[in-house]
Amino acid sequence: MQRLRKVLPSLAVKHHKLLKSHIRNQLRCLSTIDHPPGAVERPTLSIPQGTFGQATCHTHPHLIQQGHLTCGITQKEYAERRETLISRLVSEAPNVHKTHIVVIPAARKQFMSDKIPYVFRQNSDFFYLTGCLEPSAILVMIKPAHSDTFKSVLFVHEKDSHAELWEGPRTGCTAATQLFAVDEARPVDSFSVYINKLAASSKPSVLWYHNEAPANPEIHSTIRSVIHPETQVTLADPQRTLHFMRVIKSPAEVELMKEVCYIGSQSVNTAMACTKPGISEHAVCSVLEHSGRVSGAEHSSFPAVVAGAARAAHIHYVANNQLLNHGDLLLVDSGCQRWLYNSDISRTWPVSGLFTRHQRILYELVLAVQKRLIEILGEHRPALDQLFDSMCRLLGTQLQQEGILPKNIDGHELISMAYSLCPHHVSHHLGLDVHDAPLVRRATPVLANMIVTVEPGIYIRTDDTRVPEEFRGLGIRIEDDVLITDGDPLVLTDSCAKEVQDIEAIVGKQAY
Numbered sequence: 215m216q217r218l219r220k221v222l223p224s225l226a227v228k229h230h231k232l233l234k235s236h237i238r239n240q241l242r243c244l245s246t247i248d249h250p251p252g253a254v255e256r257p258t259l260s261i262p263q264g265t266f267g268q269a270t271c272h273t274h275p276h277l278i279q280q281g282h283l284t285c286g287i288t289q290k291e292y293a294e295r296r297e298t299l300i301s302r303l304v305s306e307a308p309n310v311h312k313t314h315i316v317v318i319p320a321a322r323k324q325f326m327s328d329k330i331p332y333v334f335r336q337n338s339d340f341f342y343l344t345g346c347l348e349p350s351a352i353l354v355m356i357k358p359a360h361s362d363t364f365k366s367v368l369f370v371h372e373k374d375s376h377a378e379l380w381e382g383p384r385t386g387c388t389a390a391t392q393l394f395a396v397d398e399a400r401p402v403d404s405f406s407v408y409i410n411k412l413a414a415s416s417k418p419s420v421l422w423y424h425n426e427a428p429a430n431p432e433i434h435s436t437i438r439s440v441i442h443p444e445t446q447v448t449l450a451d452p453q454r455t456l457h458f459m460r461v462i463k464s465p466a467e468v469e470l471m472k473e474v475c476y477i478g479s480q481s482v483n484t485a486m487a488c489t490k491p492g493i494s495e496h497a498v499c500s501v502l503e504h505s506g507r508v509s510g511a512e513h514s515s516f517p518a519v520v521a522g523a524a525r526a527a528h529i530h531y532v533a534n535n536q537l538l539n540h541g542d543l544l545l546v547d548s549g550c551q552r553w554l555y556n557s558d559i560s561r562t563w564p565v566s567g568l569f570t571r572h573q574r575i576l577y578e579l580v581l582a583v584q585k586r587l588i589e590i591l592g593e594h595r596p597a598l599d600q601l602f603d604s605m606c607r608l609l610g611t612q613l614q615q616e617g618i619l620p621k622n623i624d625g626h627e628l629i630s631m632a633y634s635l636c637p638h639h640v641s642h643h644l645g646l647d648v649h650d651a652p653l654v655r656r657a658t659p660v661l662a663n664m665i666v667t668v669e670p671g672i673y674i675r676t677d678d679t680r681v682p683e684e685f686r687g688l689g690i691r692i693e694d695d696v697l698i699t700d701g702d703p704l705v706l707t708d709s710c711a712k713e714v715q716d717i718e719a720i721v722g723k724q725a726y
């Protein structure tokens with residue numbers, strides 16, 4: 215790491231600035247928590263002392279700042295998200311004179327085989343509203359008809375000394391009420407009786423529940439069972455409204471995204487530095503993973519693509535089991551997850567450390583298009599689908615100017631040829647999920663505080679006779695994570711090397 219810092223002095227300066235701005239922002243957040251200007255006094259929010267089912271600021275002060283429920287996010291922010299969701303759902307409903315019941319299940323544990331679990335990943339919608347990392351928990355929010363207030367009830371697993379002996383401490387109902395700042399916490403086992411009684415005593419009601427691809431199939435049938443004519447329950451889906459909230463990041467979320475994008479950037483720089491002829495894709499993948507984790511990431515955002523030579527043309531190549539040779543390009547698409555927020559970065563670099571003439575022509579072409587697309591995001595605030603059209607047009611024109619595509623084809627044919635060379639979309643939202651807030655369609659224009667990827671690519675198959683031979687077998691993608699602001703877009707992954715001279719200065723400079 216020390217050696218790499220010498221190679222990357224400007225990046226170290228950027229990190230320092232980033233941390234300083236982070237601390238400044240956290241102090242600003244804290245001062246608004248202590249003295250909310252003109253705000254109505256809420257019940258006191260505080261993090262209880264004790265050992266619970268997840269890290270707290272008391273037990274893990276190296277991970278969570280005092281007063282925060284999860285890293286960077288306060289109990290107040292989680293409570294405000296619940297309040298915003300319920301008020302938006304009620305205002306969207308055709309009949310406001312009904313009781314509104316919102317049910318958001320946590321993810322459940324998944325098993326590889328027998329009792330061998332996969333790494334647990336909380337459901338993003340549930341985490342966004344609670345900060346709770348417990349498997350199979352359930353959030354229920356109830357707003358009775360003709361009432362201005364609502365109640366949040368969190369179902370968690372009760373304390374159980376035998377289960378805790380195996381799995382570690384649980385939060386339990388008593389502590390969960392204060393920890394998650396909800397009105398009530400109840401045992402998960404009581405959910406079925408509770409929801410049935412609630413539906414029976416709240417006629418008529420709207421049950422807001424995401425009925426498709428249920429986060430927890432075990433309680434799906436219980437929730438479905440309350441929908442019958444006698445209970446007068448109407449089913450509605452809260453997820454679109456929730457995703458429109460999630461897609462606009464709060465100042466605290468922006469800080470978390472800056473950090474995970476910085477960690478992701480450094481892990482790609484380190485992978486570049488460790489690349490040399492003879493190393494395997496698998497070894498480069500392990501550098502990405504190690505570098506991310508050692509800097510604070512829980513794990514990768516997704517299985518990394520580490521694709522040498524023509525394997526780069528397979529967009530989701532994750533076998534990562536080939537050796538890298540002198541003269542190959544290496545395409546890497548990887549990301550880190552930290553406190554459930556994700557980065558997503560693609561870079562392409564020469565295994566030997568120097569681009570060949572034709573690799574460089576194609577690389578600089580994709581880079582010019584990528585930079586122009588980031589400018590377009592700021593200038594025109596387009597929908598992501600429009601940005602995709604811009605990419606196809608820009609790639610087509612530039613490939614033609616370089617003599618890589620034939621000169622004698624017209625606009626439409628040129629665009630469709632460019633599309634055939636870059637068959638994936640140019641952008642998606644990023645946040646708690648890698649493909650964040652998927653119900654916010656890509657036909658929606660970008661707004662300030664959205665974070666999107668910009669990832670044009672060119673993949674030329676070895677048998678593509680439309681293209682001069684020197685360019686065949688090359689695959690290049692360049693992807694940054696970009697915060698839309700009121701001014702120019704802010705590239706959160708700008709500490710990841712992408713200029714030709716920066717890449718050539720880094721590749722191979724660190725021992726693996």
Ligand SMILES: [Mn+2]
Binds near residue numbers: 669693
């Ligand atoms: Mn991406």
